[in-house]
Amino acid sequence: MSKLKDNNLLPQDQQCKARLNAVADALYAIGGKWKLRIIVALMDGNRRFNELQRLIEGISAKVLSNELKELELNGFIKRNVFTSTPVVVEYELSEYAETLNGVLQALSEWGTMHREKVKESMKQEIA
């Protein structure tokens, strides 16, 4: 992952690179428009496909389906199928998904704060 050229970098640049790589790794796994939202939607209980689609505004069935597959592949969620009629499929967070709690906490706090700040600057512009 690291190149020989890195040996020529200043210490602070190396640290910066390390941070950059860590953030890049994180975004690779949970980046994109939807993954974190799906995880949040599953945080207070298991949900079924259509529940998720209703809860997460703007997501299409195809995209939701794809995202759920990827999340399952990467070990963030479990898929439980009940072969009743009609079929019921339930999605459940894995234990590993809980390691994201810190990230989600930070992100949702920041999001709340940011929304307020945007509102403020809207008022300024009108006045």
Place this chain on the structure above:
Amino acid sequence: MSKLKDNNLLPQDQQCKARLNAVADALYAIGGKWKLRIIVALMDGNRRFNELQRLIEGISAKVLSNELKELELNGFIKRNVFTSTPVVVEYELSEYAETLNGVLQALSEWGTMHREKVKESMKQEIA
């Protein structure tokens, strides 16, 4: 933003919706492949355009240019132009960008941890 229908939701659903909205707001502002990485790259000092492009692997000039514009518009960075010859342009984090420290800290810690976990599971698969 909230609809009347929300009055019919159970309390835990409302909380879930609130979280969902907060995360959605955050992702709207700092989502995407590059914005957070650019901010990280600027965290230990101002950088010029080409420095950023070299530091952030895989980003093209066009995309970097667009992202920088958006980040400036949304108040995360400042653009300083020195009209020497050749022209030098420097990008600098705003104070507001520092409100992201918590998010970035959480994200980079998680990214580091996650990379280790992925490595482990790779070993498992080979064995």
Place this chain on the structure above:
DNA sequence: CGGAATCCAGACCGATACTG
């Protein structure tokens, strides 16, 4: 209900060339 398959328009993105 929970998807998969298909079709299709538009966004996105890289490469290249060019400007001040």
Place this chain on the structure above:
DNA sequence: CAGTATCGGTCTGGATTCCG
């Protein structure tokens, strides 16, 4: 150096239809 302009390909994502 710090971008912009243009072109062409890919990839995303919506709408619709169909299946178990």
